[in-house]
Amino acid sequence: MMTRELALCLILATTASVSAAEESESFYGTLEPFASEAVYFVLTDRFVNGDTRNDQRDQGGAFPTFDRPTPGGPEGQTDNVGYLGGDFRGVLDHADYIREMGFSSVWITPIIDNPDEAFTGGEPVVWGGMFTDRGKTGYHGYWGVNFWKVDEHLPSANLGFPEFTARMRERGLKTVLDIVANHGSPSFTMPVDQPGYGEVYGRDGQLLADHQNLLPEQLRPDQEPLHAFFHAKQDLVQLSNFDEQNPAVVDYLVDTYLHWIDQGAAAFRIDTIRHVPMPFWQTFTQRIRAKHPGFFMFGEAFDYKAKNIAPFTHPDQAGVSVLDFPLKKALDEVFSRTEGDFKRLRKPLYLTRGPYANPYDLMTFYDNHDMARMDADDEGFIDAHNWLFTARGIPVIYYGSESGFMRGTAEHAGNRNYFGTQGIRDAMNHPIRVNLARVARVRAATPALQRGLQVNLELKGDRAAFLRVLQHDGVAQTALVLLNKGDTATTFDLKRGLQTGVWRDALASDESATLAVSGRIKIEVPAHGLRVFVLDAPVSDRALRSQLRRAMRHKNGG
Secondary structure, three states: OOOHHHHHHOOOOOOOOOOHHHHHOOEOOOOOHHHHOOEEEEOHHHOOOOOHHHOOOOOOOOOOOEOOEOOOOOOOOOOEOOEOOOOHHHHHOOHHHHHOOOOOEEEEOOOEEOOOOOOOOOOEOOOOOOOOOEOOOOOOOOOOOEEEEEOOOOOEOOEOHHHHHHHHHHOOOEEEEEEEOOEEEEOEOOOOOOOOOOEEEOOOOOEEEEOOEOOHHHOOOOOOHHHOOEOOOOOOOOEEEEOOOOHHHHHHHHHHHHHHHHOOOOEEEEEOHHHOOHHHHHHHHHHHHHHOOOOEEEEOOOOOOHHHHHHHHOOOOOOOEEEOHHHHHHHHHHHOOOOOOHHHHHHHHOOOOOOOOOHHHOEEOOOOOOOOOOOOOHHHHHHHHHHHOOOOOEEEEEOOHHHOOOOOOOOOOOOOOOOHHHHHHHHOOOHHHHHHHHHHHHHHOOHHHHHOEEEEEEEEOOEEEEEEEEEEOOEEEEEEEEEEOOOOOEEEEEOOOOOOEEEEEOOOOOOOOEEEEOOOEEEEEOOOEEEEEEEOOOOOOHHHHHHHHHHHHHOOOO
């Protein structure tokens, strides 16, 4: 094992000189400003009930909306399809809890107004079922009725959306807003037409569209103005299917989402992006960025094939980032209880000649609200976070994963359960959270881990070793990352790729802790641990420079 004292005793050779031209040469994975972010994702209603006065516990009459347990659950297990009280106040009151983990942005679910009754159409919700909505409410926010209006379950006195985003920024957190352009609320198969369902309202409360509880094929958009917002064809279950070719629909969606940017949304997560044709997204993103240049957006295209989600990233198409579903599939295989091989991650990284506009701009994650939570032991979560916060991409962590909350559970079986102040208390000193905060803080302080090119040295078995290199606009930094997901310590014997110099230990509490490198080095990494060393100097190693030049040429599919 290499101790700090032994490392400091290594003979340090003179660092090779770097010419002015070489020092000015640029190496980077991405220049996207949002790449410096780390995102904590909360399903707002299920995070913390910070203000019980907005719970609307009597809402819905014969079809109440608050606290609706999912039927059929095994003894001792719970799930719920009603509102449970999470709100802006609950997120804001725990902003420090989120920030202390090293996150800089919070992705919240849609804030727009949803129906005020439980849905009576479709197939009944059952334990562990999918694509069934009878008895469910719009607690999740994706059943929009008025896209100009904040749902009444979220704000508190003097804490509307603009106040929320402003106060979150004061706490060091940007707000990522989940948006929907594909659909509104469920709109047909109700025994009796329910208020709000299948309806769309304007800024001043005027009714703009109404599905009128008709099957999509029964709509007559050419004859009935209230049908003109919708396609006369079914898409997702009973959700109203917006006609993205209708200029009035485009204007409505662009104008409403510009409104929320004006009130403090710092980025968008786009729901069901692949259910809307590309020409709409070209128009939408261009109009958003005409008012807010460079505004960051990432889409959800639930598909594990990179070729199917990559088109959304290209500038001549949607020009947005996407959630990296292909890598998610591999991460689940590597870090869950299946205990896969690190080499499984090599291909879906697509560091060179891949299908994406830029793989370094992708949002990386291992689970979310639409799938089963990762089924891993504590060490698996720790290992996954060590990877996500050091490898390429922008990390996203679903609420509760900092303590393994509801691990392994799917939708309608606990995936979206209420976290609450008890969940936060349980997580405060949890080993997953402690280690997450440790690596997230390192990423936040290390530009190379945010935007640097990734050069793999080893991805095999329980071991991963790679460099992240950033040399651009006055920043010159290389990070060496060593990961061990095994149950015993392992020693990395590195014979190539490391530039001579004094590398600082990014994880050490003592800022003077360094690793002197001159040729071959051996470094021990503990079980389920990581080591990160950083060299703040231009790249002088010729072989590495050549490799970086190739990576720059080919990282965008060239």
